[in-house]
Amino acid sequence: MTATDWLITAVRVLAPVLAIMLILPIPMWLERRGAGLIQDRPGPNRVGPFGLLQPLADAVKFFMKEDLIPANTDRLLFVIAPGIALFSALTTFAVIPYGPAVTVGGREIPLVGADVSIGILYLFALTSLSVYGIVLAGWSSNNKFSLIGGIRSGAQIISYELAMTTAAAGVILAAGSFRLTDVVAMQTGTWLGFIPRWNVFPQFLGFAVFYVATFAETNRLPFDLPEAEAELVGGYHTEYSAFKFAMFFMAEYVNMIVASALTVTLFFGGWSLPWYEPHGIGGVIVSALAFFAKTAFFVWVFIWVRWTLPRFRYDQLMRLGWKALLPVALLNLLWVAFLVVKRWLP
């Protein structure tokens, strides 16, 4: 591999990660102003116009706060846990395609970090690893609330992982491949000239299950009992302060963005626009912007739902995941199998 190859790979991999880290203040601001809008109050409006510098103020606060490590805790695990959470959140983005292949100087470069043959499985693997970050945070805090919060959150994630992967299995079956670039390629074009070939249309049940499951996977309301203030103080991140808490905070937003990007890629055509054929650099930019816009919409829906719906009780949450979402996802799989056998899906 020549130096150019390394450079291209580095840019492909780092571009989305850096983009996410730079964009992160936007959902943070959006969350708080959006909350204000929905709750009929102003939201942060002191720091900069429309409170736009609030995330900056938050960042400064996180850096300046005292970094506490409670006594009788396992220091190594306490410190690593937020790192695991953030690491698994960020590396998930390596397999999500954010643009069509661009030909530069005779080389065809797909705009994805790593076009591995096991694309979606890699994502599920990382989701499984993210459980460790939370469970370890809860356990190493040496605190009953944190332990219960951590274990509940871990159990919630692995339960909803089932429904999520079964819903995604429908998409994999339709696409015939684990690669996300293939999934996006299968969703280009239209039916009857005006309905985009997005997976959400034939697999609406699958989309519904998947989207609800992502709320549970990212610990967002209405499934955020493990970190609910009224119930468990702070759940697994009670004892975390300053920068380590900031890492959990960032990990939550990155998870939100990744979950939205994944929903867009699997069910809404990824970077493809139905009536548009990307050509050259202009096409790449338009497609990337389309991807960004679709992801941003779903991030807004995350925020919107948080401040609209009440919280699920833990037993209701588990019942929903096992007794409702999983059977519906299996039904969806059956339906997709029928469509594939009848060759109505490619």
Next chain:
Amino acid sequence: MAALTATRLVFDAAATLAIVFASVMVIHRHPVKSVLALVVSFFALSIAYVLLSAPLIAAVQVIVYAGAILVLFLFVLMLLNVPEEARHGSGRPIHRILSAAAILVFAVFLLSLLRSHGATASPAVGASAGGGADVAAAARLLFSEHLLSFEALSVLLLAALVGAFALARPETQR
């Protein structure tokens, strides 16, 4: 000795990591830290599996083994609040004799290895781009020749689920 390629180096590094953390798992007295050391070891092993052109198995290893089985271990350890093991050894000399015998067997095994020189576990030349064909081909095998075993496996998992639940459920008062 085969050439010192990048693939071989990465495999050696991953294997060394796996061995080191496996040793940590065996030596460490606190069970939760043992489990975590084993998680890292399994993760390193899955890297090794990718290099042996088995990306599907690498993903399954992380999803099932490191991500589900070991999480189950971790939950059980945390809920049972298992304490650290006491410092003195196992107390039964037969164990040490058997362990020494195991290491001896390993040494013999090593010697027999020297006779298998030349065999290479190289990935196929076309597999350097991620082994796309391997995943589909392995899946095809699973669903055609081994379909009966696959379905029997699902019944086995159901039986294990029911059995685990029946064993672990709290005793109800009659």
Next chain:
Amino acid sequence: MIAGGIPLGDVLLASGALFVIGLVGALLRRNAISIFLSIELMMNAANLTVLGYAASLQNLEGQVVVFFVIAIAAAEAAVGLAIFIALFRHTETIDVNRINLLKW
């Protein structure tokens, strides 16, 4: 990526070492769950060997075998841990040296 070779000897050495470490752990630990973990390690060492030979002989059946082994290990872990939980409820200990009566 350089399509290179991983000498089979390397793979067998690694898996042999892992197997012996697991064996030593299973023999010397007193905590029932640690013994179980060592057994899982031994199973992984066996998986590595099978995959090494599968890559060497360019045969995909090895991957299918390992797939089944991993799934069966999951079933076994679930039942094994359920047994430990039930045992712990009765005897309040999982030190295998102390669980030495057939009936209590």
